[in-house]
C-alpha cells in the first residue's frame with residue numbers, strides 16, 4: 391500500500407473560557423472544603439464556569455474562530471473538524487457538526503472523539519493522519535468542555551477540580567523536519583471504573599433511580615488516578631522522544647494536561663525538567679479535561695515561551711483509562727510564511 395506522508399504542524403491556535411469565575415472561597419460556601427485544602431492538594435485557585443445559556447459547542451466556536459484567524463486561512467478552506475469532548479452538547483448530533491454549522495465550514499467533514507482528558511491528543515493524532523496522507527490540507531482540532539454541567543456540586547471529591555473552557559488549533563502541512571515527529575496513544579480499559587459517568591445511555595438508561603443515585607454525575611477514585619497519571623506522563627514523554635531519536639534533555643518545553651499541580655511537578659521531576667520549561671495554568675482554570683492542552687499551548691505561545699525549532703511535548707491522561715503524548719518540532723508560521731502544499 392503506498393501512502394504519502396507529509397509533515398503535519400500546528401498553524402494557528404485560539405481559546406475561549408467562560409466569563410464567570412468560581413473561586414475556592416465560593417466553593418467553601420457550597421461544600422465542606424477550604425481554599426487551603428484545594429490549593430495545597432491540587433494547585434487550583436479558581437476555575438471558569440459556563441453561563442446558563444452556554445454549552446460545549448458555544449465555547450468551541452469562539453476558540454475555533456480565533457484559531458482560524460491566527461492560521462490566516464478562511465473558514466471555507468477547512469476540510470475536517472475533529473472535536474474532543476467529554477461534555478458534548480448532546481449525544482448526537484456530534485458537537486463537531488454544531489461547530490461546522492455555526493462556522494459555515496461548508497466543505498468540512500465533522501466528528502467527535504471521546505478519550506477522557508486525553509481527548510485532544512487523540513483528536514490531534516486523528517486529524518493529523520488526514521493531513522499526512524494528503525487527504526486534507528486544513529483540519530480544525532478542538533478540545534472543549536462544559537464539565538461543570540456533569541459535576542455533582544455536592545461531591546467535594548470532584549466539584550472542586552473541574553473547570554470549563556475550549557482550545558482550538560488548525561493543523562496543516564509544514565516544511566520537512568517540522569511538525570509532529572512522534573505520537574503515542576495508550577489505553578487500559580480495566581481502569582475504566584476509576585473515572586466514569588455511569589448512567590444515561592445503553593448500559594444504564596436514564597430513570598428516576600439513576601437520577602436519585604447521582605449516576606449522571608462524574609465519579610472518580612482520585613488517589614488511584616493520581617498514581618496512574620504520574621507514571622504514564624513520564625513514560626509517554628520518554629517514548630515519543632525515543633521514537634524520534636531524541637534524548638530527554640533535548641525536550642525544550644512541556645505542555646502537560648492540567649489536572650493537579652502535584653501531578654505536573656512529579657512528572658517534571660521524573661523527566662528532570664525545570665518547571666520554567668513547563669506551562670502551568672491549573673491555578674486559573676482547574677481541570678478543563680480535553681480543553682486543557684490546547685488552552686495551555688495557546689497561552690505558552692502567547693507568552694513567547696515556544697520558539698521556532700523547539701521540541702515540544704503535549705502529554706495527557708484521563709478516563710478510559712487513556713493516555714497519550716505528541717512530540718512536535720515547532721513550526722512558527724508567523725515567522726516563516728509557508729505556502730500550503732510546499733511540504
Ligand code: UT7
Nearest residue numbers: 422423424427431507546547550612613615616649650708
Ligand atoms: O484529568 C483526569 C482527572 N482526574 C485527576 O487527575 C485526579 C487525580 N487525582 C488527584 O488529583 C487527587 O487524588 C485529588 C486532588 C482528587 C485528591 O487528593 P489526594 O491527596 O489524593 O486526597 P485523597 O483523595 O486521598 O483524600 C484525602 C482526604 C480525604 O479525607 P480522609 O478520608 O483522609 O478523612 C478526603 O475525604 O481529603 C478529603 N477530601 C477533601 N477535603 C477537603 C477530598 N476532597 C476534599 C475537598 N476538601 N475538596
